[in-house]
Amino acid sequence: EIVLTQSPTTTAASPGEKVTITCLASSSVSNMYWYQQKSGASPKLLIYSTSSLASGVPDRFSGSGSGTSYSLTINTMEAEDAATYYCQQWSSNPLTFGSGTKLEIK
Amino acid sequence: EVQLVESGGGLVQPGRSMKLSCAASGFTFNNYDMAWVCQAPKKGLEWVATISYDGSSTYYRDSVKGRFTISRDNAKSTLYLQMDSLRSEDTATYYCARVPFAYWGQGTLVTVSS
Numbered sequence A: 001e002i003v004l005t006q007s008p009t010t011t012a013a014s015p016g017e018k019v020t021i022t023c024l025a026s027s028s029v030s031n032m033y034w035y036q037q038k039s040g041a042s043p044k045l046l047i048y049s050t051s052s053l054a055s056g057v058p059d060r061f062s063g064s065g066s067g068t069s070y071s072l073t074i075n076t077m078e079a080e081d082a083a084t085y086y087c088q089q090w091s092s093n094p095l096t097f098g099s100g101t102k103l104e105i106k
Numbered sequence B: 001e002v003q004l005v006e007s008g009g010g011l012v013q014p015g016r017s018m019k020l021s022c023a024a025s026g027f028t029f030n031n032y033d034m035a036w037v038c039q040a041p042k043k044g045l046e047w048v049a050t051i052s053y054d055g056s057s058t059y060y061r062d063s064v065k066g067r068f069t070i071s072r073d074n075a076k077s078t079l080y081l082q083m084d085s086l087r088s089e090d091t092a093t094y095y096c097a098r099v100p101f102a103y104w105g106q107g108t109l110v111t112v113s114s
Helices: none
Strands: A004-007 A010-013 A019-025 A033-037 A044-048 A061-066 A069-074 A083-089 A101-105 B003-007 B010-012 B018-025 B034-039 B045-051 B058-060 B068-073 B078-083 B092-098 B108-112
Touching: A004 A083, A010 A019, A019 A083, A019 A101, A044 A061, A069 A083, B003 B092, B018 B034, B018 B092, B018 B108, B034 B068, B034 B078, B045 B068, B045 B078, B058 B068, B078 B092
Parallel strands: A010 A101, B010 B108
Antiparallel strands: A004 A019, A019 A069, A033 A044, A033 A083, A061 A069, A083 A101, B003 B018, B018 B078, B034 B045, B034 B092, B045 B058, B068 B078, B092 B108
């Protein structure tokens, strides 16, 4: 099973600040997916195939990476971006998620 | 508009069974693989099972193999998860999702407790 390790576990950012969340895979994966989950809500797809923006997602979000190292970047933090973020791979069975990064607004 | 609506959750005793349903609308159901993902209280997301668009192939995480069965009725645009021999560690909100996970239901809470 491929283990996805996210860092940081928790972080806070001021409005306008740049935020980067990292996801390290225990083995190489071909693509990474990123989800946003706000309190009490279902997860929402942000990024698919490592760097493609899902429909309706603001372009301040971006994804990058390859092999075992991937990242999600929020170019300018907004209050509505406060949420928990998860990475996910399905290059290898079983499909696995990272343990999540909680992002708070300062 | 794509909609996924889960139902069937609730309180169940350890060792008993429960069947979840997910009613799909707004897309051609039999064109898509479907999956169940769960989230224990205050915990992260965990994939449970996936079924191919025609129901011919199913995949499960190890911890539910032999206890859970994913199925679908394409005529009714409905996805199911039959959960047998439930354990306290199965307590979670169960989401159905259209593969690849661009659409999720609102989730249904399953609590396994005596």
